[in-house]
Amino acid sequence: MSSENTDTLGFEITLLTFVANKYEPDATAVLEEMNAWYDTEFGYQRIYGTLERFNERGLVKKISIDxxxxxxxxxxxxxxxxxxxxxLVEQQTEGLA
Structure with missing residues (x-):
């Protein structure tokens, strides 16, 4: 996928989904999943920034390891x-071939 497909909302829900499907991943694990999914190279800054916003919004809980x-x-x-x-996606895409 090209960077055109990494819009903010899509990027955020994808990142949140990866956090939900892993057991307490660190930012490196999330970064690797995102890079593989989008077939691009995101920087740590974008991942850390998004995770920090999620933490502030109560979507994830940041846990200090060491x-x-x-x-x-x-x-x-x-x-x-x-x-x-x-x-929402299931509802809106029902019946698509």
């Missing part, structure tokens, strides 16, 4: 957001 590294856990609010997005 005082330097962090991992991220999806919150109920974040899980609800992912589920609602999935339901």
């Amino acid at each position: 005082g330097r590294s962090n991992c991220y856990m999806i919150t109920q609010k974040g899980a609800t957001r992912v589920k609602r997005h999935r339901e």
